[in-house]
Amino acid sequence: MIIMKTAEDIVIATLALATMSAVPFVSSSYIVFLLNGIMVLALCSLSFNLVYADTGYMNLGNSVPFGVGAYAFAFALSHNWSATLAVVVSILAILFFSALSGIFIVRLKGAYYAIGTLALVLFAQALAYNLGWLTGGYQGIIVSVTVGSAYSAYYILAFLNAVLLLLTAAIRKSSFGYRMRSIKGNEIVASTLGINAAVNKVIVLIIGSLFAGIAGILSTSYNGFVTSESSFGISITFLPVIMAILLGSFSIVAPLIGVTIVALASEIFVTTIPQLTDFMLGILLILAALYPKNLIVLKNSRFLKNKSGVRSASS
Amino acid sequence: MQVLKIENLSHVFGPLKVLEDVYLDLEDNTITAIIGPNGSGKSTLFNLISGTLRPQGGNILFNGINIAGFKPYVIARRGVSRTFQDPQPLCGMTVLENVKTASLLTGTASKESLLRILVQCSLENEADTDAAGLSFAKLRFLELARVMAMKPKLLLVDEPFSGLNTSEIERMSNLLLRMRDEFGTSTLISGHLVGHLAKVAKEFVALHRGKVIAKGSFDEVRNNPAVIETYLGESNVEN
Numbered sequence: 001m002i003i004m005k006t007a008e009d010i011v012i013a014t015l016a017l018a019t020m021s022a023v024p025f026v027s028s029s030y031i032v033f034l035l036n037g038i039m040v041l042a043l044c045s046l047s048f049n050l051v052y053a054d055t056g057y058m059n060l061g062n063s064v065p066f067g068v069g070a071y072a073f074a075f076a077l078s079h080n081w082s083a084t085l086a087v088v089v090s091i092l093a094i095l096f097f098s099a100l101s102g103i104f105i106v107r108l109k110g111a112y113y114a115i116g117t118l119a120l121v122l123f124a125q126a127l128a129y130n131l132g133w134l135t136g137g138y139q140g141i142i143v144s145v146t147v148g149s150a151y152s153a154y155y156i157l158a159f160l161n162a163v164l165l166l167l168t169a170a171i172r173k174s175s176f177g178y179r180m181r182s183i184k185g186n187e188i189v190a191s192t193l194g195i196n197a198a199v200n201k202v203i204v205l206i207i208g209s210l211f212a213g214i215a216g217i218l219s220t221s222y223n224g225f226v227t228s229e230s231s232f233g234i235s236i237t238f239l240p241v242i243m244a245i246l247l248g249s250f251s252i253v254a255p256l257i258g259v260t261i262v263a264l265a266s267e268i269f270v271t272t273i274p275q276l277t278d279f280m281l282g283i284l285l286i287l288a289a290l291y292p293k294n295l296i297v298l299k300n301s302r303f304l305k306n307k308s309g310v311r312s313a314s315s
Numbered sequence: 316m317q318v319l320k321i322e323n324l325s326h327v328f329g330p331l332k333v334l335e336d337v338y339l340d341l342e343d344n345t346i347t348a349i350i351g352p353n354g355s356g357k358s359t360l361f362n363l364i365s366g367t368l369r370p371q372g373g374n375i376l377f378n379g380i381n382i383a384g385f386k387p388y389v390i391a392r393r394g395v396s397r398t399f400q401d402p403q404p405l406c407g408m409t410v411l412e413n414v415k416t417a418s419l420l421t422g423t424a425s426k427e428s429l430l431r432i433l434v435q436c437s438l439e440n441e442a443d444t445d446a447a448g449l450s451f452a453k454l455r456f457l458e459l460a461r462v463m464a465m466k467p468k469l470l471l472v473d474e475p476f477s478g479l480n481t482s483e484i485e486r487m488s489n490l491l492l493r494m495r496d497e498f499g500t501s502t503l504i505s506g507h508l509v510g511h512l513a514k515v516a517k518e519f520v521a522l523h524r525g526k527v528i529a530k531g532s533f534d535e536v537r538n539n540p541a542v543i544e545t546y547l548g549e550s551n552v553e554n
Contacts, residue, residue: 175423178416179416181412182408182416189404191366192387192388192391193391193416193419194392194419194465196386
């Protein structure tokens with residue numbers, strides 16, 4: 001595991017932390033906004049990877065808890081509930097819906113799981129458009145925010161990304177991690193070893209969804225609005241997935257590097273060929289799927305090498 | 316005491332009756348061999364007992380409780396372990412991690428005890444290699460290493476000898492006997508090499524076309540006319 005294993009890791013982590021903390025003081029609020037957007041995607045990407053890297057199940061429906069969090073928080077704020085109550089209600093809503101969808105899709109395997117979870121996104125999108133009293137329909141919900149919200153969201157997002165990274169590392173070493181990896185390794189064998197695959201799959205999905213959902217809450221908190229497109233659109237549904245699988249799952253920090261690459265690429269596409277942004281990102285996804293190993297230029301560098309001996313199918 | 320009692324177990328795949336009214340008693344602390352030509356229903360029987368297939372009729376009493384239709388993980392937690400005829404490693408996990416995952420069933424096993432299992436199975440040099448990259452014989456022993464870490468009350472080993480050479484078969488046999496003596500494991504072992512099976516198994520059961528056609532000691536079964544006719548043909552038993 002790359003985290004906190006050697007002095008080198010600790011130095012890198014400290015430097016990263018110091019840089020992250022300093023950014024809001026030395027840069028414009030535009031940069032903070034931009035980084036918030038990237039960190040929201042990073043959190044979604046890490047939460048996708050938490051499920052995918054260990055169980056092998058591709059949850060394409062990560063934007064559902066994201067949207068539930070974003071909408072619940074906006075709904076609560078627009079009804080003048082206190083911020084604390086809004087957060088609590090949003091988190092409860094995220095947990096409820098992720099458990100519910102987890103129980104529904106747990107029977108699906110392989111590609112059917114991916115398709116099933118994607119269907120949940122379309123379902124959520126349809127609900128968001130049609131339940132106007134709850135979601136504001138096509139216009140979505142607007143809440144008032146201050147510049148300060150972006151700064152607090154910045155620190156919370158950075159903190160949560162670090163927490164999720166450490167949690168992923170901790171889970172991998174735990175017996176829960178072993179159970180999940182055995183599901184990826186061979187689900188039938190896992191069941192004959194006394195492992196209840198269904199329960200483990202639902203639990204890890206709920207943990208992943210919780211982080212994606214909190215990313216949704218935070219995105220509402222600094223953006224000041226939520227719409228169906230901002231929750232269930234291409235960017236939240238697919239970008240984190242591309243980011244996570246771009247470099248394979250050879251290390252738990254792989255998604256973060258993927259996030260950096262895709263975010264930069266996406267900035268370049270938007271500024272140079274805006275009409276073709278989605279097209280170009282689609283090409284990137286296809287390339288990542290076709291040539292997972294060839295894209296990993298950094299794979300063999302010492303810094304990224306997996307130090308714990310944990311292997312993954314793509315490495 | 317009986318650890319396993321099977322009554323009227325039947326199973327069909329479409330028009331094919333794979334098992335028909337199978338009955339079986341397994342005494343505590345014994346190794347029982349189950350023989351029969353390919354397609355006689357041995358693996359199906361194992362799949363039904365371990366829960367990877369749902370029985371369509373009949374009872375499977377394990378320590379007096381009918382486990383027929385229980386989920387595989389529930390059956391495993393009650394103390395029934397199995398190996399697969401085609402070795403099935405947990406891919407993407409090392410040999411040691413494979414065995415560690417299996418040991419989670421009985422709580423936390425120390426790394427030393429897991430390594431000891433690997434040494435017994437001659438897998439100590441492969442501890443940190445991906446299980447998917449093992450040779451066939453090593454995979455066979457990995458199957459056994461996993462169930463050894465589970466300390467089962469009832470063990471189902473599906474053709475553990477096929478593909479192994481004589482010294483490997485002897486090593487595997489010794490491990491099965493050791494599990495019987497150390498954990499009190501009762502074992503149901505299937506296979507074709509009756510000479511080798513006779514060295515570990517006290518009881519023999521012969522299956523043919525889904526029916527039990529003979530049971531008893533090795534000599535009783537090998538001399539049974541029905542067995543000679545259907546399974547051994549005219550040639551004599553290697554021994």
